[in-house]
Amino acid sequence: MPIQVLLNILIAFLWMFLQEQWSALSFIGGYIVGFIILFMIRRFLPTSFYGKKLVAIISLLLVFIRELVLSSITVTKQILQPKIKVTPGIFTIKTELEGELEVTLLSLLICLTPGSVVVEIAPDSKTLFVHAMDIPESSESVIKSQKIFEKAIKEVTR
Incomplete structure (x- = not known):
């Protein structure tokens, strides 16, 4: 996969250098052209086409952004209340992920959500042992987001 990305960037630079003006727009156009070329010759490449992984990475990023916004709104609502009613605590989450990379990525994504x-x-x-700001609300939302994160992580790493 890394060789395909480098090849695509090389095609994008060649495309940009063949244009009258060098600009980011011509580089992006060249990247798209290179992506199409690599897609057409995917049968002759030693590894699978990297477009699937690219879509999975973008999907994971979008899932993380959605969960980040939702949890930020929840934390902001709790903070702005005149009387804070939180019950912090620690709970456990069972995961189906395998390998250090997958588990580390899941724990980082959980830590990055407020x-x-x-x-x-x-x-x-x-x-995983997780400390939550509010156990009744947070534990359910963290477990729900953890399942979504797990699915997206599996698509990226497997």
Whole structure:
């Protein structure tokens, strides 16, 4: 996959240099042309076409942005209330992910969403201990977002 990305960037630069003016727009056009060329010759490449992984990465990024906005709104609502009614605590999450990369990525995505922090990962890498700002609301939302994150991470890494 990395060789395909480099080849696509090389095609984009060649396309840009063949234009009258060098600009970001001509580079983007060249990147699109290179993407199409690589898609057409995908049978002759030693690895699978990187377009699928690119779509999966963009999908994971969009899922993270959505969860970030939703959890930020929830945390902001709790902070702006005249009397804060939160019950912080630690709960566990079981995961189906395998490998250090997948588990680390999941824990980082959970930590980056406001209101929850991964405190520890069990030695078997199947259990995450998460500290949440408000257990009744946060635990359900973190578990729901964790399942969404898991699905998106599996698409990217497998």
